[in-house]
Amino acid sequence: MVIYVCDDYGKMSEVAANQFAAHLILKPNSVVGLATGSTPEGMYSELIEKYKKGEISFKNVVSFNLDEYIDLPKENENSYYTFMHEKLFDHVDIKAENINIPDGNVKDFEKYVKEYESKIESVGGIDLQILGIGKNAHIGFNEPDKVFLKKTSVVDLTQSTIDANSRFFDSIDEVPKKAISMGTGSIFKAKNILLLASGKSKAEAINNMINGEIDPQIPASILQLHSNVVLVIDKEAAELLDEDTYIRV
Numbered sequence: 001m002v003i004y005v006c007d008d009y010g011k012m013s014e015v016a017a018n019q020f021a022a023h024l025i026l027k028p029n030s031v032v033g034l035a036t037g038s039t040p041e042g043m044y045s046e047l048i049e050k051y052k053k054g055e056i057s058f059k060n061v062v063s064f065n066l067d068e069y070i071d072l073p074k075e076n077e078n079s080y081y082t083f084m085h086e087k088l089f090d091h092v093d094i095k096a097e098n099i100n101i102p103d104g105n106v107k108d109f110e111k112y113v114k115e116y117e118s119k120i121e122s123v124g125g126i127d128l129q130i131l132g133i134g135k136n137a138h139i140g141f142n143e144p145d146k147v148f149l150k151k152t153s154v155v156d157l158t159q160s161t162i163d164a165n166s167r168f169f170d171s172i173d174e175v176p177k178k179a180i181s182m183g184t185g186s187i188f189k190a191k192n193i194l195l196l197a198s199g200k201s202k203a204e205a206i207n208n209m210i211n212g213e214i215d216p217q218i219p220a221s222i223l224q225l226h227s228n229v230v231l232v233i234d235k236e237a238a239e240l241l242d243e244d245t246y247i248r249v
């Protein structure tokens with residue numbers, strides 16, 4: 001695991017975008033796993049700038065989003081479908097048919113989640129998976145549990161996640177209670193993982209993920225066993241780490 005610690009959110013976004021861009025330059029037909037949330041927004045803005053300058057293209061990129069709320073219309077301002085289009089897809093040359101975001105409004109979820117998983121495999125798996133991390137160390141919506149969730153599934157959100165996400169909704173009652181999420185197992189299969197974190201509220205999750213037991217109560221801890229993980233975090237998120245374990249950029 002390589003850990004880059006940046007001064008602030010802006011620098012974190014820039015360093016993460018450089019990492020992402022390098023993957024697209026080296027493999028223009030990359031399969032990318034994408035995350036939503038406040039953390040990667042700045043990185044997406046930086047990628048749009050790089051696209052506008054002609055440094056990168058998404059023309060041959062295939063994307064799979066990590067998760068989506070269940071029963072929230074995709075046009076809703078808080079759906080991850082809306083987020084991804086507003087923050088990235090509408091501003092770059094990705095082809096609509098290459099965008100995959102779990103559909104939270106299907107009838108047969110059991111069939112659908114299997115198809116989502118198979119589709120990732122049919123394009124050769126994910127080359128680069130972007131992750132944020134929850135305060136409870138969730139990745140995607142893989143919440144703390146007794147076992148690691150292996151495959152794409154329908155999941156119940158924990159109260160901690162519902163509370164955290166209520167900032168985007170008019171009231172906490174409007175926050176969906178269920179989501180579709182790629183499993184920890186699906187995430188782990190990615191060839192490269194780029195995890196971003198910013199702010200003091202993530203410091204404990206980051207420390208537990210790196211220095212804690214590998215435990216499904218700390219879903220991100222499984223990444224200790226992955227051979228290609230790059231963390232790009234700001235100094236507040238790194239405040240519980242030993243200075244000799246990371247690279248200051």
Ligand code: PGA
Nearest residue numbers: 037038039040132133134
């Ligand atoms: P955030 O969410 O980027 O909005 O903090 C991250 C996550 O919950 O995975």
